[in-house]
Amino acid sequence: MTRSRHDAGHTRNFDDTVAWLATQTSKTAATALMRIAWRTVGSIIARVWADTGGTVDQLAGLSRIGIDEVSYRRGHLYLMVVVDHDTGRLVWAGKGQTKATLQSFFTALGPQRCAQITHVSADSAKYIADVVALNCPAAVQVADPFHVVKWANDALGELRLQAWREAKTALRANPRRRGRPAASDPPHLGAERVQALTRVRYSLWKNPENLTERQQAKLEWLAVNDTRLYRAYLLKEGLRLVFKLPAHEAPDALDAWCRSAAASRIPHMVDLQRTVRRQREPIIAAITHGLSNGRTESVNTKIRLRTRMAFGFKDPDALIALLMLTLGGHRPTLPGRT
Incomplete structure (x- = not known):
């Protein structure tokens, strides 16, 4: 029988088998097969990672x-x-x-x-x-380009929500508009506008090349009936496209985008361009070096997947140990296997 680790009630082979199961299978499978509580699995993982982490230099060669x-x-x-x-x-x-x-x-x-x-x-x-x-x-x-575009999506989402609230307020102030509007009714009144602003949300988020015909039609409605929100959508798309430009074109394009956003007089976009101006150097660096937080x-x-699986660990150190064993390049092996 192999010796146990310090302060452990199980042998090394048992610990190593549990750690392997925890990184390869579900929580239920690991606990049922080994007949131990999930909290015990957490303690075992922490011990195994303490051994593994002590023999390798995770921080070597970083650039x-x-x-x-x-x-x-x-x-x-x-x-x-x-x-x-x-x-x-x-x-x-x-x-x-x-x-x-x-x-x-x-x-x-x-x-x-x-x-x-x-x-x-x-x-x-x-x-x-x-x-x-x-x-x-x-x-x-x-x-990170993803986060920069997310700033634009968040600003656009807030503007859409504001427009929806304004339409909702107008509808409540004019109860007769709750039915289908007459041909003479202005487009900013009526239940139809409220519904349209509700349903256009996903069309505003998606990239143009991924839009369905119905989603494209919703944007076309927006271009006619809410030019402010549509202009904000075009600005969001303009910022996204800056990251697709060659490195030598990106600085001028980003500066031009900031000027357009500032001139739009849309408060959400004006605030966004201020944030983009403050982050100009890191944004240009992302384009120049082709680097993002994608990995x-x-x-x-x-x-996040492992976090859901590890729910029940009493200490986040056990979760960190599980993550390092699973994603750190040093997955445990079954005892007796090479």
Whole structure:
């Protein structure tokens, strides 16, 4: 019989088998097969990762990294994760979304290896930019295109909601408009407009090349009946297309977009262009270097899946151990197998 780890009530082979099951199968399968509680699985995973993490250097050879936050439980509880752009591995995870949490990663990395970091992609949160600038002053900070376009989608969504509320208020003030409007009725009154502004939401979000005929028709209705919202939609699309331009064309195109957004006099778009101007350098860097948080978002999707699976762990350290074993490039193997 193999010896057990320190403070463990099971043998190493048992621990390793449970860890393998936890990274390969469902929660129910692992607990039913091994006849142990899910909390016990969490303790075992933490022990196995402590052994595995002690024999490998997860932070070796890093040069281009992505930093992001991912929620692991309700109540605004987050993990900070760092992904290696070159390998796609999760290299580090910590509890919280604070400067102190991120600083602990760079402290573990050390000054010498911090100096080897050339590119850092993130969601443009100021505290992340500040910590990166402090520890890796020579690194190029890259804004994630997905998040930049999301800013535009969020602004567009708020504007659509405002237009819907205005139409709803107008409808309540004119009860006779609740039926089908007469031909002489202005388009800003009536239940038809309220319904149209409700149904156009997904058409505004989707890329034009992915629109169905019905969704395209909804945008055509918008172009006639709500020119302000339609102009905001065109500005959103214009910002998205900037990221598809060649690097030498992008700076001028982004500046032109900012001027158009400012001249639109649509408050949501004016505020958006101010944010884009503040983030101009990281946005241009993303286009120039062809870098995004795509790999990080892919890892985050897997993290969310594992988070749902790990529900019931009493300590987030067990979740972090599970994530590192699963996504860190060092999955456990079955005992006796090569």
